[in-house]
Amino acid sequence: MNQTSKSLILAEKPSVAREIAKVLGLRGRGQGYLEDNRYVITWAVGHLVNIAEPGDQNPDWGKQWSLQQLPMIPERFTLTVLDQTRDQFAIVKSLMARDDITDIINATDAGREGELIFRRIYLTAGCTKPIKRLWANDMTEAGLKKALANLVPGEDKRNLGLAAFARAEADWLVGMNFSRLFTVKTGGLVTVGRVQSPVLKLLVDRRKAIENFKPQNYWTIEGMFGQEDEPFKGVWFAPPKRKDNKLWEEDHAKELAKQCTDKQGMVESVSSTRGRQRPPLPFDxxxxxxxxxxxxxxxxxxxxxxxxxxxxxxxxxxxxxxxxxxxxxxxxxxxxxxxxxxxxxxxxxxxxxxxxxxxxxxxxxxxxxxxxxxxxxxxxxxxxxxxxxxxxxxxxxxxxxxxxxxxAFLPDCTFLTSQVWILVETEPFKATGKIFKDRGWFVAEPWRTAKDNPLPGVAKGDPIKVREVGPVKHTTKPPAHFTDASLLGAMETAGKLVDNEELQEALKERGLGTPATRAQIIETLISRNYVTKQGKKLMATDKGCHVVETVEASLPDLVSPELTGSWEQELKTMEHGNITYPQFMGRIKNMVRQGVENLRNRKFATTPATLPPGKTSLGKCPKCGGDVVENSKAYGCINWREANGGCRFTIWKNMFGGKINKTQVKELLTKEITSNALKLETRDGKKYEARLILQQGRVKVDMQTNNRSATAKVRQQVAAQADEPGDAKPSP
Ligand SMILES: [Zn+2]
Structure with a gap:
């Protein structure tokens, strides 16, 4: 090897760069890097480069948000160097360009996000030198040495890199386009996210289920049986199936309990089964x-x-x-x-x-x-x-x-469960017991309860003393609020309720977000005030509910956990090379394009505007009931914005060749007619006088009060003119 050729190692942060330097015994120090005769080590500070804002992708997208800008789908995404780390980027870039650097070792975090950090820097720096990948499972000296001795060709992680770009670009497309669209349409800031929105829906659905829940009382019948020194509990089950033990009427429960009181019971059957609980898998x-x-x-x-x-x-x-x-x-x-x-x-x-x-x-x-x-x-x-x-x-x-x-390496936990059925007259009661044979792996997790609950030795046909029997009142409980624990579980299975570990494994590939990003998604929802945390409980706020309701009513796919889960699976598939970057991005772009087109002309639920500061109301708009205020050229309804209903009610200050003042507007809005005649003029200059009236939301000349000297022609012209204001654009 050439004496002067060196490898450049790029770590994700300074602390990791120092660790690698220690393992390599490297001491030389430069500004923003470390160096010896074989290696140069430098670092990112998390992301140095990010996708540029819409305005930097296309100048038109930088203007005030409007529907005309949508969909915003860049031909190629422009990347931008982040301001706060501009200096470090310049150092990395110049090191990458140095003549003595022959290859680049990517030592960022060994995952999708780490790959993205590296590839964005490499791309933006315009580097084309060969890439090698440091892929460490732990950060111990031995672990790092092993990884350094087994560098992976950069090409092997190319698909991971593409999936990383695709994830970020898909998030940008969905977030930027739909946040803008819903914000313009509703007039209030609505932030939409590819993963964030379906997670929010899980929380909103849960809140509604809790609020709509109507608790109901029910009763079970429980009894104590057996000898005084060894009593055991039995619970009544409804014959003949013996599956259900709930009674919904108190009288019925009391009646049944009374029937069984002071009676002699009899053992109908005794059975026991061996059970085992395998050790859980180690943690992800x-x-x-x-x-x-x-x-x-x-x-x-x-x-x-x-x-x-x-x-x-x-x-x-x-x-x-x-x-x-x-x-x-x-x-x-x-x-x-x-x-x-x-x-x-x-x-x-x-x-x-x-x-x-x-x-x-x-x-x-x-x-x-x-x-x-x-x-x-x-x-x-x-x-x-x-x-x-x-x-x-x-x-x-x-x-x-x-x-x-x-x-994970300890034996199964084994136990014996026993079941005794007792008949009191014809009413069946069930008693269950559990005895641990070998607690096995439970010793490693001693907080797991493993108490023995033995039943006394009884045999079929034995008489059993009924010590006491009575109804026990219960109330049905609403579903619990989400916690970080249960929400992470729901994200992993895309909202499906699964308590089986194997099924959970199978659904994993279609979860919402990735293990590395889930915590951040919860935090983002909290910081946007869409979700609030009280103790361990996570609850959707009114604002969060409003966002989900708005989006769901018009584009349910955007909040669908199943659909988002399937996108997530495609990204995973892409890492393994079974679906290409253009295929995936093509589908995302189609969804954005179609979504925008479907919603562009859709009417959204609107919220009326409030009176702008400094303006006084001249009366109520005959079309929508909003306030009518004075503007520069006209008197108009304050709900003229699309988000407020897009009301076009307008009275022009110059109309029918005359001038209309505030007093006359007030009269029109309250009495629907001006008290005095106005001086008006036809288009071809003929003067006349008439009162104005308000009819079906339009201002017209009152023909009855029209000056008698006016000709029939004037009448015609006036009638034709009267249609104008309604068709004219309001002047805000
Ligand atoms: Zn109006």
Missing amino acids: LTTLQREANTRFGLSAKRVLEIAQELYESKKILTYPRTDSRYLTTEVYNEILDHLRAIYPHFQEISTLAAERIKAATKKFACVNDKKVSDHHAIIPTKKPAVREQLSPDQWNIYEMVCRRTMA
Whole structure:
């Protein structure tokens, strides 16, 4: 290799650049970069380049928002260097252009967004040098060394880069066009987002379901049975199917309970079944966020921040922005090293897991190469953690990840459930019990309740004492408000209610947003005041409801979780090369074009304008009831804007060859006729006098009071002229 040729490494932020420099033993320092005789390392500060504002794509789009500008679909998207990082961009650009730099190593965050950060800079800098990709699963020294020794050809991540561009451009097209369209049409700022709007709809639907919910009382009948020292509970079920135990009438419940009181029961049947609960899979980002929100009340955003700190600066967790809950065979082969690192904190459990791994004859369910695309599940790295150096929140997250990782290698939890049916006369009561055989992986997550609830040993035909029986009142409950945890779950399944882990896996590809972006979407909805947070509860505001109602009434696709989920799947498919960038963008552009055309002439629900400051009302508009005010050339209705109903009621100051003053306008608006005749003139200059009248929203000359000397011709001309104002454009 040429003595003077060097590789330029571009990291996503300065701290990461320093870590890489440390691993490479590189000390030389320049302005905005580090250098030795083999490498130059520089950094971005997040995004340095972004898609330009509409006005920079096309000067016409920079003017006041209007329907004529839409759809805004740039031929090619113009990128722009962000002002606050202009200096660093200039440094990166000049380094890329240096003669001794022969190739560029992309060391941004190993995901879609990181790829976008790099490729935008590379493109804007006009660089054409070969790209290599640093793809690290963790930030430990060993992890970085390994990644540096196994650089991936840039071409391998080209599809990821294209999907990143497509995601950003699709968001721009949908957001810019429809926010502008709905804002112009409704007269109030309406912000629409490709992912944000369907998520908001989930919240609005939930709020409505809660508000429309009518609680209902119902009763169950519960009894205590058996010996005094070993009583057990039984619940009545409606014969003959014995599926339902609700009674909707109190009298009926009381009656039934009374029938069973002081009677002798009899065991009808006894059965027991073995059950097992397999260990859960390790965490991906979304499941980690959900569980941490449920257990510690941390927001999705906060959990991502903490996980990022533990990955990036503490280096004790692997890459957090992952959507996989599986490990590769490669990682599995070294898993004992990971367990060794956490041994000091979890001696017994990690030993248990290690023994199971050493003794394993086949792979565990959590090891599956096919289910890992870019990054494996979040697990502890091989670097030991020092608890004193972690904040309580950091420790909580770290501990959750460690315990879950160990749980994945522990045995199933096994138990025996038993069921006893008791007949009191002909009324059936069911008692259920559960006894744990082996708590298995529950030892790793001890907050899971695993209490034994045994039933006394009874046999078919045994007489059973009925100790007491009575109706118990219940009330049906509305659906719960969303929390970060439940909303993340709903986003992952695009609003479908799924509690089965496998089904959830299957729906993942069609979720709303990606694991890396979901927390930010929730925060954006809160910052726009579309959603409010009270404790853990997330609730749509009136403003949020209004936005969803407006958009849904005219373009339901835009708030449809299913449709957005399918876009998301296409982006994922694109990363794998099965759908091209032009195909995807073509579909998005069509949707925008059609949406705009469909809505361009649609009437929207309008809100009446309020009296502009400094203006006084001369009376009420006969067409819409709005205030009529004086403008420079005419008196007009304040609801003239499209968003306020587009009312065109106007009385011109110069009309019928005469002048109309405010007093006359007031008279017209209240009495529909002027009290005195005005001096008027026909088009060909013939003078006459007449009162004006207001008829069907138009000002006309009153023929009855028309000066008798006027000729029939004048009458005709006046009648023809009277149609003018209504057809004329209002002058705002
Ligand atoms: Zn009006």
